[in-house]
Amino acid sequence: xxxxxxxxGGTSVGSVERIQAVAQKVKQxxxxxxxxxxxxxxxxxxxxxxxxxxxxxQPEPLPREFDVLxxxxxxxxxxxxxxxxxxxxxxxxxxxGAQVQVRTDSAHSKARIRDIDDARVRAxxxxxxxxxxxxxxxxxxxxxxxxxxxxGSDTSAVAMAAALKADECQIYTDVDGVYTxxxxxxxxxxxxxxxxFEEMLEMASLGSKVLQIRAVEFAGKYQVPLRVLSSFEExxxxxxxxxxxxxxxxxxxxxxxxxxxxxxxxxxxPDQPGVAYKILGPISNANIEVDMIIxxxxxxxKTTDFTFTVHRNDYTKAMGILRDTAxxxxxxxxxxxxxxxxxxxxxxxMRSHAGVASRMFETLAREGxxxxxxxxxxIKISVVIDxxxxxxxxxxxxxxxxxxxxx
Amino acid sequence: xxxxxxxxGGTSVGSVERIQAVAQKVKQxxxxxxxxxxxxxxxxxxxxxxxxxxxxxQPEPLPREFDVLxxxxxxxxxxxxxxxxxxxxxxxxxxxGAQVQVRTDSAHSKARIRDIDDARVRAxxxxxxxxxxxxxxxxxxxxxxxxxxxxGSDTSAVAMAAALKADECQIYTDVDGVYTxxxxxxxxxxxxxxxxFEEMLEMASLGSKVLQIRAVEFAGKYQVPLRVLSSFEExxxxxxxxxxxxxxxxxxxxxxxxxxxxxxxxxxxPDQPGVAYKILGPISNANIEVDMIIxxxxxxxKTTDFTFTVHRNDYTKAMGILRDTAxxxxxxxxxxxxxxxxxxxxxxxMRSHAGVASRMFETLAREGxxxxxxxxxxIKISVVIDxxxxxxxxxxxxxxxxxxxxx
Numbered sequence: 001x002x003x004x005x006x007x008x009g010g011t012s013v014g015s016v017e018r019i020q021a022v023a024q025k026v027k028q029x030x031x032x033x034x035x036x037x038x039x040x041x042x043x044x045x046x047x048x049x050x051x052x053x054x055x056x057x058q059p060e061p062l063p064r065e066f067d068v069l070x071x072x073x074x075x076x077x078x079x080x081x082x083x084x085x086x087x088x089x090x091x092x093x094x095x096x097g098a099q100v101q102v103r104t105d106s107a108h109s110k111a112r113i114r115d116i117d118d119a120r121v122r123a124x125x126x127x128x129x130x131x132x133x134x135x136x137x138x139x140x141x142x143x144x145x146x147x148x149x150x151x152g153s154d155t156s157a158v159a160m161a162a163a164l165k166a167d168e169c170q171i172y173t174d175v176d177g178v179y180t181x182x183x184x185x186x187x188x189x190x191x192x193x194x195x196x197f198e199e200m201l202e203m204a205s206l207g208s209k210v211l212q213i214r215a216v217e218f219a220g221k222y223q224v225p226l227r228v229l230s231s232f233e234e235x236x237x238x239x240x241x242x243x244x245x246x247x248x249x250x251x252x253x254x255x256x257x258x259x260x261x262x263x264x265x266x267x268x269x270p271d272q273p274g275v276a277y278k279i280l281g282p283i284s285n286a287n288i289e290v291d292m293i294i295x296x297x298x299x300x301x302k303t304t305d306f307t308f309t310v311h312r313n314d315y316t317k318a319m320g321i322l323r324d325t326a327x328x329x330x331x332x333x334x335x336x337x338x339x340x341x342x343x344x345x346x347x348x349x350m351r352s353h354a355g356v357a358s359r360m361f362e363t364l365a366r367e368g369x370x371x372x373x374x375x376x377x378x379i380k381i382s383v384v385i386d387x388x389x390x391x392x393x394x395x396x397x398x399x400x401x402x403x404x405x406x407x
Numbered sequence: 408x409x410x411x412x413x414x415x416g417g418t419s420v421g422s423v424e425r426i427q428a429v430a431q432k433v434k435q436x437x438x439x440x441x442x443x444x445x446x447x448x449x450x451x452x453x454x455x456x457x458x459x460x461x462x463x464x465q466p467e468p469l470p471r472e473f474d475v476l477x478x479x480x481x482x483x484x485x486x487x488x489x490x491x492x493x494x495x496x497x498x499x500x501x502x503x504g505a506q507v508q509v510r511t512d513s514a515h516s517k518a519r520i521r522d523i524d525d526a527r528v529r530a531x532x533x534x535x536x537x538x539x540x541x542x543x544x545x546x547x548x549x550x551x552x553x554x555x556x557x558x559g560s561d562t563s564a565v566a567m568a569a570a571l572k573a574d575e576c577q578i579y580t581d582v583d584g585v586y587t588x589x590x591x592x593x594x595x596x597x598x599x600x601x602x603x604f605e606e607m608l609e610m611a612s613l614g615s616k617v618l619q620i621r622a623v624e625f626a627g628k629y630q631v632p633l634r635v636l637s638s639f640e641e642x643x644x645x646x647x648x649x650x651x652x653x654x655x656x657x658x659x660x661x662x663x664x665x666x667x668x669x670x671x672x673x674x675x676x677p678d679q680p681g682v683a684y685k686i687l688g689p690i691s692n693a694n695i696e697v698d699m700i701i702x703x704x705x706x707x708x709k710t711t712d713f714t715f716t717v718h719r720n721d722y723t724k725a726m727g728i729l730r731d732t733a734x735x736x737x738x739x740x741x742x743x744x745x746x747x748x749x750x751x752x753x754x755x756x757m758r759s760h761a762g763v764a765s766r767m768f769e770t771l772a773r774e775g776x777x778x779x780x781x782x783x784x785x786i787k788i789s790v791v792i793d794x795x796x797x798x799x800x801x802x803x804x805x806x807x808x809x810x811x812x813x814x
Contacts, residue, residue, distance in 0.1 A: 075476070
């Protein structure tokens, strides 16, 4: 008898019929003798509906109240799924994040889970009940409702798996696993049976929508075995494993990309210690996450040029802050570009092989794609290019690294 | 500086624009120097939407989960109203029933409030904030979400007023006060400036939709001054007062009616002690509320006839139970009528004046309206008549008792 955490996203619970289908899947798992905790998202469309209501009232909704509002989305789903389970004679009980309790910090809209009180959940599991938990939400030390940010239900599921020491955390989604790249862009993309934890982390953080990065980090930290599967089709999905077999071999697992990036540059900043902090501190204080950062020497030796990328939603806000900073620092000029994307090659053992980088650059050059920024890590190489070259770049790299055929 | 509780129903918060209008009203009250606690319902239509979702999954939704589901309706409103207040520089903070905490018993869908922890609310009021509380909902001793039943937001508001010892509890609705009868049926109906507490109780319990009966009971018990006003128009509304001026004078305040009644009769029940309990016990155990009860001697002296009314929604269920009981008691026959309504005259000091009853019966007789049942109390006379005579009966009585002209 195993303890399985199953997480179903918004599309998987997007209608009454789909909720009933999820109930059948949960019941099947129960009938194998396993204990099951189900973590669910809001029904697809629901969060957008709530966001639209809020924005009609306040373009930048009050963070505390925005969380009160959004958390109702999952609360609707847990109630409906518990009813659907009860309707097929599978006893179930629902819990909101506050009821569980999923304790977080107080950073509304992007709260982080501190701990989970598993007492009530365990009691229900012991009593033979399926426990249905609202993903994406928690409660802070003052009893305020918090949310973990979009996609936070994955994190909730992994945190629940860690707290309960579950045997497997299954993330059900609308795709049947992790692919070498997005099949909508490259039809030859191939499903991976396994991927290492580190590769998954890069794939997630680089814009592959399958799993939320914080969920992957959490799973890594607590060694939670993670599996991505389809809610709609049978299949084993993709297992995210901890072993790294054959690290010596160059192995590109996949191509990730991020469409929603924007690039900001400040030119001619007088070069002095602490300049990076002076530029990025105010951005970070405004709760804007910075992705890539590049600092170059300026056009003369006394100044420096500084470029970073942010999520496109934060572009206007970041630009406003950067202009103020540039003025204070007596910088020469501020530039921005909203029409850029990032493409990344991900693979264990890549770093020791300079050949990967050069083949990547060569491939892009052959297609006439100009590289705007480059950044590398242990297991990935990322380039920023003009938005219009996204599809062309992904397909060219998928071919060049022969990802369509199994490694 | 007074402490005012304002309650806004579903229609008053039925759209973004209406929520913004409510925010303006609340701000006006604040600017008079008063402290304000706002209790709100779900946006109109929202509860129906949630009920439809639940019933698509389970015709009789699991009570615990049904409450988890429905309570999201008010949670959406408190968040949006708090944002709307913030948007016009009126600081506000929202609380769900669980957060306040509104502690109830565990009777899902019809929970009763036990007490309210006013500590957090007081702290916010002291800090100059408007407090926005979700009506209709609470939490039981085990931390389960409960709801007070439809219209329970009135009860929440009054309970909050009692807990905070508020100076006035204002119930904003889509009518501008309590009328002598429903103006949609009798256009000559007149708004009352004042009504006594007991009269309001009868008006509410007899089907006047302005206020929920439990809210009125609660207000009476805790001596909460209650005022009914319109969210859409200016005006003083109707004050529900505790004094009974000039009780000696016959004063008909108004005509209430209940459209959603159904009548059940069991004929020829062997007359023996405890027969009323044997008939009504199973009905009550099924959580069906019984309204009027009449017992008459049967066609022979050894049997008795028994008639009672229930809400029309409970008719089929009640009829099924009654048939079983009738069989067990060897009763002769079971009859039912779904097409009945109840009309009631309400007024303090009525009882000592037999003239009221006779004028009522005479008026109905003159219109050819057959009376099916009669029931009286200290301050009301109710008759059950065929549904088709509702409008005719109300108008005839409104004329006969000259309610269109101020007393």
